Amino acid sequence: MSFAMEVKEEILNHTFTEEQKIALLSGFIKYNGELIYTNNGAALKLTSNSNNVIRNIFSILKTIYKGNIEISIIQIQKLRKNKIYQLMLTDKVLEFLASNNIYNVDDGEKIIEMDLEKYDRKIKQELTRAYVSGMFIAIGSVNSPETTNYHLELQFKEIESAIYITKILKKFGFEFKTTTKGNKTVCYIKKSIAVSDFLKFIDASISVMKFENTRINRDVSNNINRMINIDIYNQQKSSATGTKQVQEIELIQKNNLMSELSPKAQKLAQIRLENPDASFSELEMYMNDQNVVITKSGISNLFKIINKLANTIGD
Incomplete structure (x- = not known):
């Protein structure tokens, strides 16, 4: 399992309040969900290549969404055999999305901005963290701390979302840089302290410890090697x-x-x-x-x- 997937599964193992569940689902659905129109009406498809992620999303959904949810597994035959785990919401989907500020039925577009005006500052912060956590589960990735290249990124299909999220995260001290990769807008951070702080922000405390321990051990090892090289140079x-x-x-x-x-x-x-x-x-x-x-x-x-x-x- 990749380090990024460990982070995502850890986030979903937390206990959330009802409002935090809605915020997390909102962040996840906006950037993972696919709206499908059938003869029976609109349906919402959610996918993940992690069974644990999709099971936890299913558990959270069941407490909020009262309609039918179909679960399926898709086997992908490529160079490696991968499985895609899928949830399909089929009852009153548009009403569910509209009521949770995810989708604007009149405009037929995703609602990019969060609606947190009625909450006080502390609750706003908690719900923003839950929202960003859900978004990271949907479109986020982070390099393993075993590598020397520290990198955490979020991939957006539309630049408007990237602009909005980087603006929100800047309020919490995160300076994400933006670039284009194909038809996607990528927001990323590379400094180890920024990656560690972001993992704290999305409540992945175990992953933070793993990240920091690995980073510290590498820094100690690098310092020892540097001192050895200096000694060798001085001897020579x-x-x-x-x-x-x-x-x-x-x-x-x-x-x-x-x-x-x-x-x-x-x-x-x-x-x-x-x-x-x-x-x-x-x-x-x-x-x-x-x-x-x-x-x-x-x-x-x-x-x-x-x-x-x-x-x-x-x-």
Whole structure:
């Protein structure tokens, strides 16, 4: 099961108030439902490739819609055998849709905006979250937290819905970007913190924990790898630097010019010959162990003097 489907099934496992059920169904039906006209009148088709999703939608519907609901399973034969689970509402469908602010019978169009004016601020927020949850179940997707590409999106058939929903979500701090994919308008977020906050917004708390744990573990692993790479780079750099300094010291010795160096520089040169791969921090420690007080900056200055002397040889 995909992570997106886990989120959708988790949302539907919650207990909802009557008003929240209507809001969630409204969001789901507007973006999943298909209105079909037959000889017996209008019918509404709802589909999902998740048995759990369609069963939960059916359970919620039964508490609100008193008409007949037909359940069916469609087997799709393609590269993989997939099943589509389907609900068909066949009694007084238009009345049901109109009474719940889903469909305008007179205009023959879906009602895009929510009708929440009669509620106070707190109830408005709760119903908006339920509505967006239902909409996400219908047209939402989110990448698995196992991937490094954080991405959550909503796919709309009409741009008007995309504009309205992004405007609503902006009030809750979500900055969805919009693009076109074929004949659909896609609203998406990519920042991990935004994806996590959106999952909280639609009450997918278990999925949030899974998302955050996976993200944190990956970040820790990436930081460890980054530190290892830095250590390797520093070791390689120290080794290359040490090799060059050893060559310069040996050149000075070969030309009997060690006396040109100060006693402290001569001591450092001897320690470098004995420890060609040592870092400046280690050389500082070795010098201090031999009662020569010096800092890493002092070591760097002495090596500059050694380098300058070595460069004069052969002129």
